Amino acid sequence: MTTTQERxxxxxxxxxxxxxxxxxxxxRTRWTDNLTLPGMLHLAMVRSPFAHANITSIDTSAAExxxxxxxxxxxxxxxxxxxxxxxxxxxxxxxxxxxxxxxAVDRVSFAGEIVAVVVARSAAEARDAxxxxxxxxxxxxAALDLKEAAEDKVIAHPDLGxxxxxxxxxxxxxxxxxxxxxxxxxxxxxxxxxxEREYRQQRLIPAFMETRSVVVDPTGxxxxxxxxxxxxxxxxxxxxxxxxxxxxxxxxxxxxxxGGFGGKLQTTPEEWxxxxxxxxxxxxxxxxxxRSESLVAAHHGRDxxxxxxxxxxxxGTVTGFKVDLLADLGSHVAIVGGGVPxxxxxxxxxxxxxxxxxxxxxTVLTNKTWTDAYRGAGRxxxxxxxxxxxxxxxxxxxxxPLEIREKNWIKHEEFPFTTVCGLEYDSGNYEAATAxxxxxxxxxxxxxxxxxxREQGDKVQLGIGISTFTEMxxxxxSRVLGSLDYGAGGWEHASVRMLATGKVEVVTGASxxxxxHETAFSQIVADRLGVAFEDIEVLHGDTQIAHKGLDTYGxxxxxxxxxxxxxxxxxxxxxxxxxxxxxxxxxxxxIEFSHGRFGVRGTDQGMAIGEIATAxxxxxxxxxxxxxxLDSEATYDPVNFSFPHGTHLCAMEVDTETGALxxxxxxxxxxxxxxxxxxxxxxxVHGGLVQGIAxxxxxxxxxxxxxxxxxxxxxxxxxxxxxxxxxxxxDHTTSASTTNTLGTKGVGExxxxxxxxxxxxxxxxxxxxxGVNDIQMPCTPERVWKAIQxxxxxxxxxxxxxxxxEAGGEAGNQEQPGTASTEGAGA
Amino acid sequence: xxxxxxxxxGAKVSDDVEPRMLLVQYLREKLGKTGTxxxxxxxxxGACTVHLDGTSVKSCNVLAVQADGGEVTTIEGxxxxxxxxxxQEAFRECHGLQCGFCTPGMIMQSVDLLKENPNPxxxxxxxxxxxxxxxxxxxxxxxxxxxxxxxHGADS
Numbered sequence: 001m002t003t004t005q006e007r008x009x010x011x012x013x014x015x016x017x018x019x020x021x022x023x024x025x026x027x028r029t030r031w032t033d034n035l036t037l038p039g040m041l042h043l044a045m046v047r048s049p050f051a052h053a054n055i056t057s058i059d060t061s062a063a064e065x066x067x068x069x070x071x072x073x074x075x076x077x078x079x080x081x082x083x084x085x086x087x088x089x090x091x092x093x094x095x096x097x098x099x100x101x102x103x104a105v106d107r108v109s110f111a112g113e114i115v116a117v118v119v120a121r122s123a124a125e126a127r128d129a130x131x132x133x134x135x136x137x138x139x140x141x142a143a144l145d146l147k148e149a150a151e152d153k154v155i156a157h158p159d160l161g162x163x164x165x166x167x168x169x170x171x172x173x174x175x176x177x178x179x180x181x182x183x184x185x186x187x188x189x190x191x192x193x194x195x196e197r198e199y200r201q202q203r204l205i206p207a208f209m210e211t212r213s214v215v216v217d218p219t220g221x222x223x224x225x226x227x228x229x230x231x232x233x234x235x236x237x238x239x240x241x242x243x244x245x246x247x248x249x250x251x252x253x254x255x256x257x258x259g260g261f262g263g264k265l266q267t268t269p270e271e272w273x274x275x276x277x278x279x280x281x282x283x284x285x286x287x288x289x290x291r292s293e294s295l296v297a298a299h300h301g302r303d304x305x306x307x308x309x310x311x312x313x314x315x316g317t318v319t320g321f322k323v324d325l326l327a328d329l330g331s332h333v334a335i336v337g338g339g340v341p342x343x344x345x346x347x348x349x350x351x352x353x354x355x356x357x358x359x360x361x362x363t364v365l366t367n368k369t370w371t372d373a374y375r376g377a378g379r380x381x382x383x384x385x386x387x388x389x390x391x392x393x394x395x396x397x398x399x400x401p402l403e404i405r406e407k408n409w410i411k412h413e414e415f416p417f418t419t420v421c422g423l424e425y426d427s428g429n430y431e432a433a434t435a436x437x438x439x440x441x442x443x444x445x446x447x448x449x450x451x452x453x454r455e456q457g458d459k460v461q462l463g464i465g466i467s468t469f470t471e472m473x474x475x476x477x478s479r480v481l482g483s484l485d486y487g488a489g490g491w492e493h494a495s496v497r498m499l500a501t502g503k504v505e506v507v508t509g510a511s512x513x514x515x516x517h518e519t520a521f522s523q524i525v526a527d528r529l530g531v532a533f534e535d536i537e538v539l540h541g542d543t544q545i546a547h548k549g550l551d552t553y554g555x556x557x558x559x560x561x562x563x564x565x566x567x568x569x570x571x572x573x574x575x576x577x578x579x580x581x582x583x584x585x586x587x588x589x590x591i592e593f594s595h596g597r598f599g600v601r602g603t604d605q606g607m608a609i610g611e612i613a614t615a616x617x618x619x620x621x622x623x624x625x626x627x628x629x630l631d632s633e634a635t636y637d638p639v640n641f642s643f644p645h646g647t648h649l650c651a652m653e654v655d656t657e658t659g660a661l662x663x664x665x666x667x668x669x670x671x672x673x674x675x676x677x678x679x680x681x682x683x684x685v686h687g688g689l690v691q692g693i694a695x696x697x698x699x700x701x702x703x704x705x706x707x708x709x710x711x712x713x714x715x716x717x718x719x720x721x722x723x724x725x726x727x728x729x730x731d732h733t734t735s736a737s738t739t740n741t742l743g744t745k746g747v748g749e750x751x752x753x754x755x756x757x758x759x760x761x762x763x764x765x766x767x768x769x770x771g772v773n774d775i776q777m778p779c780t781p782e783r784v785w786k787a788i789q790x791x792x793x794x795x796x797x798x799x800x801x802x803x804x805x806e807a808g809g810e811a812g813n814q815e816q817p818g819t820a821s822t823e824g825a826g827a
Numbered sequence: 828x829x830x831x832x833x834x835x836x837g838a839k840v841s842d843d844v845e846p847r848m849l850l851v852q853y854l855r856e857k858l859g860k861t862g863t864x865x866x867x868x869x870x871x872x873g874a875c876t877v878h879l880d881g882t883s884v885k886s887c888n889v890l891a892v893q894a895d896g897g898e899v900t901t902i903e904g905x906x907x908x909x910x911x912x913x914x915q916e917a918f919r920e921c922h923g924l925q926c927g928f929c930t931p932g933m934i935m936q937s938v939d940l941l942k943e944n945p946n947p948x949x950x951x952x953x954x955x956x957x958x959x960x961x962x963x964x965x966x967x968x969x970x971x972x973x974x975x976x977x978x979h980g981a982d983s
Contacts, residue, residue: 025924513926715869715871
C-alpha cells in the first residue's frame with residue numbers, strides 16, 4: 001500500500017500520455033449538456049434580429065399556450081432578479097460602459113441579444129415556443145463601422161452620448177522608462193527612416209467546439225451551476241456580487257469543457273438567466289446554445305485598427321515606435337473588455353531595444369457582438385503590428401528581415417533586460433532560437449530558390465515570412481493588475497492532500513478545458529514528492545473541491561498554478577520531516593528527503609512518504625504537539641510575468657495569376673523555458689499555430705450593412721479543416737525562466753501569437769515585387785490577386801470573408817453547396 | 828410518433844420517436860449515449876459522426892426514423908471487451924486530442940477512412956477527415972494518429 005522508492009527517472013520532461021484521454025476517447029465524458037436532472041426544464045432564448053432597436057412590445061401569449069411551456073420571461077419580467085454581467089477591468093477611471101443586463105429590458109444593442117426566455121419541459125418544446133414570441137421593435141440607427149463609430153456619427157448607446165469608452169495611454173517619456181517618441185519621429189523624418197502603416201486586426205470568433213452550456217440546480221441548500229466555462233471561480237464570485245446570493249450558497253462546476261481559447265473566459269448572460277430562472281422556478285434548468293447562437297452571441301475577439309509609426313536611423317536601428325489603436329468593444333464592455341488591447345500595450349516593442357515608445361488605445365462601443373479575450377488577447381495584435389512593420393523597415397534599409405531584427409533585438413547576454421515599457425524580461429536567447437529555426441527551415445536555400453524563381457518570373461512565387469515573437473505570460477502579478485485597475489488579483493492556489501493509502505490528491509484553482517493539467521500537474525507532483533505518476537489524482541474545476549482559484553487563461557496555469565503546486569508540495573515535505581524523524585527515532589536535522597524517501601543521514605534507514613502518510617492517518621504515534629496531517633496548501637502570487645519567445649519561419653507559394661495560396665513549410669522554434677511534457681507542448685504549439693494561421697488566411701466575422709452577422713454558422717465562418725492545413729516542424733531552445741521554481745514560461749498562446757505575422761509576411765514577401773506592401777487579413781485569394789493587379793493592398797477589403805464555396809474553388813471547406821457571404825468583398 | 832427498432836452498440840432498442848427527431852438526438856436524449864456530441868447545426872463539424880450499417884454518417888444529418896432496422900455504432904461501442912480500438916489507442920498515443928469534444932466523431936470517421944483505405948497517404952488522411960472540425964490540435968497529431976493506427980492494424 002505504500003509508494004515505492006523505486007520510481008523511474010524524473011517525470012518532468014517525459015512525454016507522458018495523458019490521463020484525461022481514456023474517458024475522452026471512449027465517450028465517457030461529462031460535458032455540461034450531457035447532464036440530465038430529475039424534473040429538469042429547458043431554456044430557449046428569443047434573440048434580437050436587429051443590431052439596435054427599442055423594444056416596443058413583447059407578446060408572449062401564444063408561446064405560453066404552447067405544449068409543455070412552463071414560463072415565458074421578458075427583460076421587464078426578470079429585471080429585478082437577473083443581476084448584471086460585469087466588466088472586471090475598467091481601464092480608466094472615466095471609462096464609459098453601458099449596463100449589461102442579461103436580458104435586454106427596453107433596448108437591444110446587438111443582433112443576437114436576448115429579449116425573452118422560454119422555459120419548457122424539453123429543449124425542442126422550448127425552441128418551438130420561442131418561435132411564437134412576438135416582439136415588436138422600433139429600429140434605431142446602428143453604429144457598425146469601427147472608425148465611424150469612433151467619430152460618434154451614430155451612437156451605439158444613446159444615453160452615453162458617445163461611443164468612446166476609454167482612452168488608455170502609455171508614454172515611455174512620461175513613465176520614465178524611455179525617451180520621447182515625438183522627438184524620435186521628428187529626427188527620423190528629416191534624417192532617418194520613418195515608416196507609417198495602418199493595419200487591420202479583423203474580428204474573429206473563438207469557435208470552441210463545445211458550444212456554451214449551463215445547468216443550474218437550485219435543489220438543496222446550495223445552488224449548483226455546471227457551466228462550460230474557463231472560469232468557474234470568477235463566475236461564482238460575480239454571481240454572488242451581482243445577485244445578492246451569498247457566495248457560500250453558490251457552487252460552480254466546470255466539468256469536461258470542450259475548448260475555450262478565451263471564448264469561455266466570460267460571465268455570460270445565459271449563465272445569469274439560467275441562475276435567475278432556476279431560483280425563481282425552484283427547478284433545475286438547462287440551456288445549451290446552438291452553434292449559430294454561439295457564433296452570434298458568445299463574445300468575439302480582436303477587431304482593431306492599428307496606426308503605427310516606426311522611426312529609425314538610416315542603418316535600421318529603431319529609435320521610436322508610436323502606436324494608435326482603435327479597439328472595437330462591440331455592444332458592451334466585457335469582463336476583460338478594454339483590458340485586452342491594454343495587455344498588448346506592453347508587447348509592441350516585443351524583443352527589441354526601442355529607446356522610445358508611445359501607445360494609445362481608444363476603445364469604442366458599437367452595435368455588434370461584444371468582444372473580449374481570444375487566444376493571445378492583445379499580444380497577437382501587438383506581435384502582428386511589430387513583426388509586419390519590421391519587415392517593412394528591412395525593405396527600406398535593403399537588408400534581410402532577419403538582419404534588421406538582429407540589429408534591434410536584446411542580445412542574450414543583456415538579460416535580465418528592462419524594456420521601454422518597464423517590464424523586466426528575465427531570460428531569453430533570440431540568437432539561439434533563430435539559428436535553430438533557420439537551420440530547420442533551410443533558410444538560405446529557400447532564399448536562393450526564391451531569388452531564382454523571381455528572376456525566372458515563375459507563375460507561382462515563393463514568399464518567406466518571419467516572426468520573432470515574445471509574449472508576456474503567467475497572468476499576473478497582483479500588484480501589477482492593481483496598478484492597471486483590474487478588479488482582481490493574479491495569484492493561484494493549490495493544495496496537496498496525502499491520503500491514507502499513500503495516494504495523493506492535488507487540488508488546483510486552475511480550470512483546464514483541454515490543456516492536460518491532470519497529466520502535467522501529476523508529473524510535477526510526482527517529482528516533487530517522489531510518488532508514482534499513477535498515484536496522483538488532480539482535481540479541479542469545482543468551487544466546492546477547488547475552493548479557491550483564479551482559473552485558466554493567459555498561459556497562467558503552469559507558470560502560476562504550477563508554482564503554487566510546487567510550494568504546496570514542499571510544505572508537505574516540511575510537515576512530514578519531524579514526523580519521519582520521530583518514527584525513525586532520529587533527529588529532524590538528520591532527515592534528508594530525496595526521491596520520495598525520508599532517510600536518516602549516514603544510515604540506510606528511511607521511510608517512503610506514503611508510509612508516513614499512512615502513519616499520520618492512524619496518528620497512533622505522532623510527536624508531541626504535531627498535528628496529524630500532511631495536507632498543505634499554497635497561494636502563489638507571481639513576482640513577474642514570464643516571457644516565452646521564439647522564431648517562426650513560414651514559406652508560402654503564391655499563384656500570381658489566381659491569388660491562390662499554399663503553405664509549403666512552417667518551422668517554429670520556441671523558447672518556453674523548461675518543458676514539463678513535450679507531447680502536450682507540441683499539441684499546444686500545433687493548435688496555436690493553426691489558430692494564428694487561420695487569422696492570416698481564412699477567418700473573419702463579417703457583418704452586413706444592417707448589423708447582421710453573415711458569417712453566423714460554420715457554413716460561413718471558415719474554420720480550417722485538415723485539408724486546409726499542413727504538418728509543422730517544431731523544436732525548442734531553452735533559457736529557463738528565473739522567476740519560478742520550475743523554470744517554465746507557458747505555451748498556450750505562443751503559436752497563435754507568432755504565426756499570424758509569419759504567414760502574412762510570407763504572402764507579402766511573395767508579391768512585394770509587384771509593388772505590394774500589405775494585404776489585409778484574411779489574405780484571401782481574391783485579395784492577393786487584387787493586390788498583385790493594383791500593386792496596392794488588395795483593394796478595400798473591409799468585411800470580405802473568404803468566399804469558400806466559390807464554384808470550382810479548390811478551397812472548399814465542406815462539401816455541400818451554400819451561399820458564400822461576400823458582402824463588401826473587394827469593394 | 829413513429830416506432831423504430833434498431834441496434835445501437837450491440838444492444839437492441841425500440842422507441843416511439845417524433846418524425847423530426849435526429850439520430851443524434853435519439854442517441855443522446857433517448858438512449859443516454861452522450862459520448863456522441865453535437866458541435867454545430869449545419870452538418871459541418873462532424874462531431875456527431877457514428878457508423879450506420881458500417882459506414883460513417885453525421886448523425887445530425889440522419890433522422891432517427893431513417894435508422895429504423897439499422898445497426899448503429901457510436902464511440903461508446905467501439906472498444907470491444909474492454910480493449911480499445913486501434914484508432915482510439917492511436918489517438919491517445921499520438922496526442923491526437925486535447926479538449927476531446929471533436930474526438931468521438933474524429934475517431935469514428937478515422938475508423939471508416941482506414942476501412943476504405945488501410946494505408947492512406949498524409950494527403951488522403953487530410954482529405955478524408957475534412958468533414959470533421961477540430962479547434963485544438965491543428966490536425967497535426969490527428970493525422971499522425973491515423974498514420975499510427977494504419978501501421979498498427981486498425982483496418983483489421
